Amino acid sequence: MGSHNEKSHLPPPLDLSRWSRLPAVLMIAGGVAALVGAGVSPKEFGLSWLLSFLFYLSLALGALFLVMVHHLTDAGWSVGIRRFCEHLASLLFPWLALLFVPVLLLAPQIYHWLTLPPTDELIRARWPVFTRAGFAVVSGLFFAVWWLLSSRLRYWSLRQDVTGDALCTHRMRFHSGWGIVAYAATLTGASVLWMQSVQYQFFSAIYGVYFFSGCAWIALATVYVIAVLLQRQRILAGLLKENYFYFIGVLFFAFTIFSAYNEFAQYFVVWNANMPEETFWYLIRENRSWWCLSLILIFGKFFLPFFVMLPVKVKTSLKVMVPVCLWAWLMQFADLAYNVLPAMPQYHFPLASLWIPFACLAFMGGFLSWVFLRQFRSHPPYPQKDPRLLEAMGISLPEEENPPATAPIHGGRS
Template sequence: MSHKPTITDTLQFPADSKVPGALFGVGAVGLIATIIGYFLDADQFFFSYLVSFTFFSGIALSALIMVMLHHITKSSWGVVFRRISESFTANIWIWAIFVVPILFGIHNLYHWSHPELLEYGTEEYDKIVSGKSPFLNSTFFIIRQVIYFAIWGFLGYKLHKVSVQMDETNDWGLSALLRKVSAPGILLFAFTVAFAGFDWLMSLDPHWFSTMFGVYFFAINFQAFWPIMILIVFYLHKQGLLTNTIRQVHIYDLGAWFFAFTVFYAYIAFSQFLLIYYANLPEETLWYYHRMEGGWQYLLYGSLIFRFAVPFLVLLNREAKKNRMILGGMSALVLIIHFAEIYWIAMPTLYDHGFSFSWMDITAFLGLGGVFFGLFFRQFKQNDMIPKNDPKLEDCLSKSYHQ
């Protein structure tokens, strides 16, 4: 006789939790400190802001594609995690506000925005920048950001709203609507995330280009998404929440995905490097050359060792994917190196003479991170922590009984 699983945990995050307020407090202090930094060094302010903005935006975008993949594939393994991802995606339309400082800092961040580069016959004229000006211009850049966040914000809000409606109405027919939104949503996501990577990071050096950068941008963010999920689950368990719902087999699944996309990240990152190395074209190789000298090379080596080699070798063992201490340690390590890799991509544009680090890099991270996770926990505690009436929930819970 099969045993039908039942949920014995409370499904509500404590309504009186002070976590969102504390995070918003940290965010406010960090942002105020960073704004003060603007008046001391505007260029540093915008670059520090861009790195942290990209870091946290990547988490929300990875959560969005994960939700859509769950729906379109009708998968059951991750139903118990889906509300966590949905709580990230539901706030993308609010998070869009934080792209505004980047729009104000276009001239500080992006060399291509300087009009004198387009004036033929002048000393400042840049043929390459001029040739890319139909795409790389301030007006179109701003329009693209509006389009990106309009699409992401709609998808995230809609998928979360319908999922919550399913909880309230027990109408399984809504799962068809979720798939109908996700199918075109995945296509739109692929294009917009690739172009966002081009805009935010690749265009910092308008002379450089890589046809693989969009996939690379997705890969670095999606690998970092799994550590975030793992650490949130561990936090919930530490608070005594969902301990009988998210079980060991589900945590193993998170570890397995973490391992899989560690390999995927390495494959994409190395493929991009190898193609550029093999072609040996100056306009492509110089980007790597400048990031392999002046101290920047240590961040590159750090990514190779601590973002790929160490997690790969450690998580290769099946038992390691079940060990909470190992998973937690690897998650924290990869998130630190993820920030370092975004820093390695962006900052040599500002510090072309060698590695440098500013206190604003820390305050911007704490400021944006506090707001980002404050929004998450504020949203997370408003609804049940799992989609309790999802038709695939029983299969997800049954898996933990039979393994």
């Protein structure tokens, strides 16, 4: 493949061998710091762990969405990025499920509603989900669906590498078909049960869509960075052309707007109706240091990436886009923190204990990147026999090989 599409203008190959120990370093340093955090303040540790877990969950769920959309739309251009998206999605089970175990164990520390008596009006109304057993069972159900979906999609994808059979494509489309419905239901459920319920009195119908847009947004940022690294390492140099980066950039840009749209819709409707059962959520976040985080999110998560990515040419400028993608990681983390951390006992942004969430983030990041790299190395880097591979490489079939016309020739004067 490389011989046909080698780009002469590429910079020298990137050598990442000296970074190979980074996952282990992150795991050890982050793990030790997180343990210290757990000893110092179990409640803050619980929320920090949840926050970091949600960050990586959003990344994996976003990648799963990209894989399914690829199959459902019969896309050609995204063949090159599909394999590592499948690896990212397969982090959902068992790896992220394992990382969820501390959330399950620390649930009474994280979710105040678990400590309330069953006679509480809201708890009674939300029975049986808002019970310890209900929480565990429903969480298990979410992971079961994600496991089934991500494993089936990866299984048929890897099988196609061997057989090249069209059946594999049909199976992947089938799983994406039912999967997208199950995905919407489970993602929404997870966002409500795991994230929104840290302040259990709050409710918002758009919350699931809001979480989803963040998932797709952060996944696209990650995909962009990984694609750049793979291109620079010459692993996918023949496959990832400039238009790849343009398409990922356009999608990233679109989700920047869509994400802001959802957040604004929620805020505006709550603000305008001014009902106390909803406004309390924003009142907390408009006070003290949370106000600063609100402004950082407005400008950092929307205006900055929006204006930077607005020009068409920027989307293929790696020097601009890679920093924007890295910035997006920070903003996604900040956005999730904006949702989760106000449940902490102190009513201001926990600047002094901010090292705890970052320690959890480093530990999980190290662990998950180690798993991802192991999976990536043990399989071909792109779908070897995908029927759209030629199209992704920019080679189109000559017209005479296209199927014969089915419609009769009508009309025309000639």
